[in-house]
Amino acid sequence: MSGLEAVEVKLSEVKTSSDILRVDSFFFAKEFLHDKQKLLEMKSCDLSFVCDDLRSFGAYSLNNDVTYRDSGIPFIRCVNMRNGFIDFSDLLYIDKQANELLCKSAIKPNTVLLSMSGSVGNVAYAQENWDYPINSNQDIAKILFNDSYNPYVAYVFMLSKFGQNFMIREARGSVQQHVYLSQIEKMRLPIFSNNFCKAIERAVRLSHAARDNAGDLYKSAESLLLAELGLGDFTPSAEPVAVKSFSESFGASGRLDAEYYQPKYEDVLFAISNSKTDLLSNLVLIKKSIEPGSSEYTDEGIPFVRVSDITKFGITNPEIHISRVPFANMELQPIKDTILFTKDGTVGIAYKAEKDMDIVTSSAILHLTVKDKNELLPDYLTLVLNSMIVQMQAERDTGGSVIIHWRPSDIGNVVIPILEKHKQEEIADLVQQSFDYRFQSEQLLETAKHVVEIAIEQGEASAIQLLQEV
Numbered sequence: 001m002s003g004l005e006a007v008e009v010k011l012s013e014v015k016t017s018s019d020i021l022r023v024d025s026f027f028f029a030k031e032f033l034h035d036k037q038k039l040l041e042m043k044s045c046d047l048s049f050v051c052d053d054l055r056s057f058g059a060y061s062l063n064n065d066v067t068y069r070d071s072g073i074p075f076i077r078c079v080n081m082r083n084g085f086i087d088f089s090d091l092l093y094i095d096k097q098a099n100e101l102l103c104k105s106a107i108k109p110n111t112v113l114l115s116m117s118g119s120v121g122n123v124a125y126a127q128e129n130w131d132y133p134i135n136s137n138q139d140i141a142k143i144l145f146n147d148s149y150n151p152y153v154a155y156v157f158m159l160s161k162f163g164q165n166f167m168i169r170e171a172r173g174s175v176q177q178h179v180y181l182s183q184i185e186k187m188r189l190p191i192f193s194n195n196f197c198k199a200i201e202r203a204v205r206l207s208h209a210a211r212d213n214a215g216d217l218y219k220s221a222e223s224l225l226l227a228e229l230g231l232g233d234f235t236p237s238a239e240p241v242a243v244k245s246f247s248e249s250f251g252a253s254g255r256l257d258a259e260y261y262q263p264k265y266e267d268v269l270f271a272i273s274n275s276k277t278d279l280l281s282n283l284v285l286i287k288k289s290i291e292p293g294s295s296e297y298t299d300e301g302i303p304f305v306r307v308s309d310i311t312k313f314g315i316t317n318p319e320i321h322i323s324r325v326p327f328a329n330m331e332l333q334p335i336k337d338t339i340l341f342t343k344d345g346t347v348g349i350a351y352k353a354e355k356d357m358d359i360v361t362s363s364a365i366l367h368l369t370v371k372d373k374n375e376l377l378p379d380y381l382t383l384v385l386n387s388m389i390v391q392m393q394a395e396r397d398t399g400g401s402v403i404i405h406w407r408p409s410d411i412g413n414v415v416i417p418i419l420e421k422h423k424q425e426e427i428a429d430l431v432q433q434s435f436d437y438r439f440q441s442e443q444l445l446e447t448a449k450h451v452v453e454i455a456i457e458q459g460e461a462s463a464i465q466l467l468q469e470v
Helices: 011-017 030-041 060-065 096-101 151-159 161-170 194-228 263-271 378-386 388-398 408-412 421-458 460-468
Strands: 044-046 051-055 073-076 092-094 112-115 123-125 140-145 188-190 277-279 284-287 302-305 339-342 350-352 365-370 415-417
Touching: 030 161, 030 188, 030 421, 073 096, 112 151, 123 151, 140 151, 151 161, 151 188, 151 194, 151 421, 161 421, 188 421, 194 378, 194 421, 194 460, 263 388, 284 408, 339 378, 350 378, 365 378, 378 388, 378 415, 378 421, 388 415, 421 460
Parallel strands: none
Antiparallel strands: 044 188, 051 140, 073 092, 112 123, 112 140, 277 415, 284 365, 339 350, 339 365
8 A cells, every 4th residue: 555645535525625526536635635724724715705806708709800910919828828927028919909809808907817728827917017908818817806815915826836736626628628717716815914915015026026127138138139230220021022033032042932032031131231140050059859759758757848848038847757768868958058949830939048957858949059159159149049130031931831840951041140249248248137137036936935835834924034035
C-alpha cells in the first residue's frame, strides 16, 4: 500500500460537493480537500456573496458576426493571459459596431479576469489606467466585486495555489477542459482584515506600476531603433500590385505568388538601405533543436518549450516535460545570450535568454548565437528581430501559407540593419531596464501570492511580516 493515497468522505459531502455528483478519486484528492478545509476553518465566503457581476460572453453565436481587424478596440483571448498579466503584444481587434454587439463581454476597470476554457485558471486584473474600451472572448469570466471585498485580494487568491487548485478540481471535459460560471460563483474566498487587504493591494499596485514602466521602456527602445533608421513615421505602401519582369521576380527569388512582391515589403527594405545592413546568416550561428514524439512526454523531467510557451518577453511555465536522459545530455539547452526564434506557427518571435536555461525547445524554435558581440549586441539584435523590419520580411516569406512555416534558408537571408555600437548600447540599455522592471513586477506579485497562501495556512500574523518588507 506504500505510495497509495486514500481518503474517507461522507456520502452527504459527496452529494453536496458538486452539482453533477462527482465520485472520481481526483475530485477528492487530499490536496483539494485540505484547501477546502483550510478555507472553511477561517472566515470566508462564496464568491457569489461578494460579487456584483459575473459574466462571460453571452451567446456564442454572436461571434459569427464579428470580423477581427489589425487595429481598433482590443479583444482579449485566453492566450493573451500569461502569469497574471495581459500580453498586449499579440491581440486581435474589433470595431465599434462589434464592441456594441458584444456589450456583455466588455471589460471594465477593476474587473478580475479568469479563463474558463483551454488553459483553465489563467488570471488577470483590468487596471484603471488601461485605454478603454476593451472587449474579450467567450472563454473569459469577468468578475466585478462589490465594496465589501477587495478585488486585488481576489485576484491574488485566484493566482495562488488555493485558487488554481479550485479551478483544476472543478475543470470538466476530457479533451477541452472547461469551468462554468455556476462553478466559479461557488469559489470559497478568504476574508482578511482591512489592513491585510490594503497591504496586498499595495503590493499588486507596485507590481502593476513596475510592469507599466517595463512596457514604456521597451516602447522607447523600439522608437529609438526606428528613429535611428529613419522609420519613425514610416507608412508602407497599400498598393497591392507590383509589376516585375521575369528576371526581377521568379528568376531572382523562385517565387511565383503575388503576395511576395507587394510594394510594402520593398518599401521597408528600401527605407533601411541607407544604413549598414547584413544577412542574418552572416551575423549568427543558427542551430536547430529536436522534436521528441508525444510518447516521450512526461509529467516530470526537463521542461519542453513549444512556440505557445514563448513571447518576446519570456517563457511561461511549460506544461510538457521530457526525460533528462538522453535529452539533457545532447547540448540542447540554451545558454545566456542565446536568441530563441520561432519559425513555425507564430513565426518571428525572438526572446534572448537572460541566463543559462534548463529547458529543451521544440524544433519549431531556432537557437541563434551572435558570432561577434563586438559588432552586434544580442539585446539589440533581439529587438530588431521583433521589430516591423523583420516581421514584414517574415510576412513576405510566409504569405499565403495555410500552415505557417518559415524556412531556415529564408530566415538566413533576412536583412538586418546594424547601427553604430554606441546606439546599439543605448537601445540595449533600455531593453535591459525594461526586463529589470518586468522581473521586479513578477517578484512583487509572487510575494503577494506567497503571503496570501501563508495567511490561509498559518494566519495573518505569520504572513504580514513578508509584506512589510516589500
